Amino acid sequence: MNDTNSNSVVALIPQINMPPISLRRRVMDHVMTGVAVLTVALVLLPLFAIFAYLVYKGIGSINLAFLTQTPKPVGEPGGGMANAIAGSIVILGIASLLGVPLGIGAGIFLSEYGRNRYGDVVRFISDVLNGVPSIVIGIVAYGLVVMRQKHFSALAGGVALAIMMVPTIARTTEQMLLLVPQAIREAAYGLGVSRWRTTLSITLRTATSGVITGVMLAFARVAGETAPLLFTAFGNQFWNWKTDQPTAALSLQIFTYAISPFDEWHRQAWAGALVLIVLIVAAVAAVRIAVRHGTLAGA
Amino acid sequence: MGVGITVEHLNAFYAKTQALFDINITVQANHATALIGPSGCGKSTFIRCLNRMHETIPEARVEGKVLIGDLSVYNGTSATQLRRRVGMVFQKANPFPTMSIYDNVAAGLKLNGFRHRKQLDEVVHKSLHASALWDEVKDHLHKKSGASLSGGQQQRLCIARALAVQPEVLLMDEPCSALDPISTGKIEELIFQLKEQYTIVIVTHNMQQAARVAEFTGFFLLGKMIEFDKTEKIFTNPSDKRTEDYVTGRFG
Numbered sequence: 001m002n003d004t005n006s007n008s009v010v011a012l013i014p015q016i017n018m019p020p021i022s023l024r025r026r027v028m029d030h031v032m033t034g035v036a037v038l039t040v041a042l043v044l045l046p047l048f049a050i051f052a053y054l055v056y057k058g059i060g061s062i063n064l065a066f067l068t069q070t071p072k073p074v075g076e077p078g079g080g081m082a083n084a085i086a087g088s089i090v091i092l093g094i095a096s097l098l099g100v101p102l103g104i105g106a107g108i109f110l111s112e113y114g115r116n117r118y119g120d121v122v123r124f125i126s127d128v129l130n131g132v133p134s135i136v137i138g139i140v141a142y143g144l145v146v147m148r149q150k151h152f153s154a155l156a157g158g159v160a161l162a163i164m165m166v167p168t169i170a171r172t173t174e175q176m177l178l179l180v181p182q183a184i185r186e187a188a189y190g191l192g193v194s195r196w197r198t199t200l201s202i203t204l205r206t207a208t209s210g211v212i213t214g215v216m217l218a219f220a221r222v223a224g225e226t227a228p229l230l231f232t233a234f235g236n237q238f239w240n241w242k243t244d245q246p247t248a249a250l251s252l253q254i255f256t257y258a259i260s261p262f263d264e265w266h267r268q269a270w271a272g273a274l275v276l277i278v279l280i281v282a283a284v285a286a287v288r289i290a291v292r293h294g295t296l297a298g299a
Numbered sequence: 300m301g302v303g304i305t306v307e308h309l310n311a312f313y314a315k316t317q318a319l320f321d322i323n324i325t326v327q328a329n330h331a332t333a334l335i336g337p338s339g340c341g342k343s344t345f346i347r348c349l350n351r352m353h354e355t356i357p358e359a360r361v362e363g364k365v366l367i368g369d370l371s372v373y374n375g376t377s378a379t380q381l382r383r384r385v386g387m388v389f390q391k392a393n394p395f396p397t398m399s400i401y402d403n404v405a406a407g408l409k410l411n412g413f414r415h416r417k418q419l420d421e422v423v424h425k426s427l428h429a430s431a432l433w434d435e436v437k438d439h440l441h442k443k444s445g446a447s448l449s450g451g452q453q454q455r456l457c458i459a460r461a462l463a464v465q466p467e468v469l470l471m472d473e474p475c476s477a478l479d480p481i482s483t484g485k486i487e488e489l490i491f492q493l494k495e496q497y498t499i500v501i502v503t504h505n506m507q508q509a510a511r512v513a514e515f516t517g518f519f520l521l522g523k524m525i526e527f528d529k530t531e532k533i534f535t536n537p538s539d540k541r542t543e544d545y546v547t548g549r550f551g
Binding site for chain 1: 378380
């Protein structure tokens with residue numbers, strides 16, 4: 001290397017006197033920041049509006065009876081949705097038990113083994129499944145479970161919701177696993193850890209928080225679904241803990257009460273909606289806290 | 300104890316591109332061997348062939364013969380078995396971010412089903428000592444994530460992690476390229492001590508480093524091994540003109 005060479009590199013860059021930042025740009029800077037804040041507010045506004053309105057309409061009907069009793073016949077005051085709250089929890093439990101492992105498994109396949117034609121087919125089908133109207137999913141569960149069992153059941157409702165959860169969980173899991181750097185996988189391979197072990201204990205574990213976000217999104221989405229439960233879980237006015245019997249669900253109860261002509265039922269429908277949303281928020285928050293509790297400093 | 304490595308007629312490919320051409324080399328047990336050469340000359344590909352890491356890349360393949368001690372690498376040995384005997388330290392420190400310091404070091408054993416708590420404690424303790432990291436991390440082995448350490452500490456953590464599975468050979472792919480001189484010094488010192496127990500193959504861009512730590516040096520150029528000899532000879536009196544040009548800084 002010679003000296004003239006290194007000098008000329010510097011000489012190649014022309015001297016530029018940067019003009020001071022103009023007023024227009026400074027104003028624009030603030031305007032754009034304002035726009036960004038505004039859009040956030042716009043996005044959050046409906047959420048708060050819905051929640052506030054639910055509280056306003058529903059809180060009055062929430063009492064101990066509402067949370068502990070089954071519905072009363074029309075005209076009798078009191079009664080509650082306890083059986084529907086329990087039914088929703090059972091149905092969502094079944095849906096999560098079936099849908100979460102299946103979805104995560106599919107996501108693992110897509111990310112770790114599906115970087116090929118076959119994976120593309122699965123991806124495409126999963127995206128299509130995501131777009132299938134929920135009532136159609138209900139028909140599928142009807143055909144798969146109800147027709148065979150000869151009656152409606154919590155299991156059928158759970159299967160319908162599980163089918164809805166799978167594509168969302170699969171695709172987010174895939175995306176989250178792809179974000180894990182190849183170097184992390186190589187580190188495990190380099191220690192003589194087998195591929196499936198690496199996938200489960202290293203890759204999936206590194207992506208845990210993202211995968212859980214996907215699971216919670218899917219969960220929250222199906223928790224409020226009504227259409228797929230109409231002819232699967234069907235609803236029930238009484239307590240039922242058997243998974244092969246028609247089961248009440250909050251969303252079904254809200255639907256039935258909301259389209260009824262009775263004021264008392266309308267009020268209870270509002271209360272039911274409030275309880276449903278609180279339950280969803282509580283479930284998501286609980287999982288988040290549990291995950292954060294297990295996370296190390298600096299991770 | 301370390302074991303020697305014998306490589307015969309090794310060719311490596313990425314899809315249709317050939318990256319290594321007929322490499323022959325014998326690496327001495329319990330010595331450090333440095334591989335130098337300009338970027339893209341195949342040094343990294345070469346050491347990744349020694350523990351079958353090369354084939355984790357889609358469409359990559361290898362031809363030829365590699366012996367680690369008396370274990371034939373490309374002849375029926377499972378890659379996972381082999382990699383327990385041939386540890387690797389990568390260019391960029393890659394601790395497992397969700398694991399504590401302790402778990403990072405214990406990972407190789409734990410994930411292979413080793414659960415003996417007391418022995419794990421001992422292995423972690425010894426490995427961290429061997430990688431000269433113990434004093435810096437002993438107070439928060441379980442509390443801090445491996446990713447919370449500084450770059451140089453992370454790299455030493457990765458070395459501890461590799462040592463914990465008690466390999467016979469340690470492959471180091473530019474282990475100091477992202478580190479400051481102090482951390483580099485610590486790792487070089489470490490290589491010096493590790494030589495007593497392990498066979499070390501180190502890829503480096505830093506020729507002074509090769510001269511400092513290695514008894515033998517191989518010079519790679521365009522996928523070929525141009526020269527392989529005692530480090531002293533490579534740097535003072537190389538047989539090949541291209542080696543001389545490279546080590547004297549005339550190109551590369």
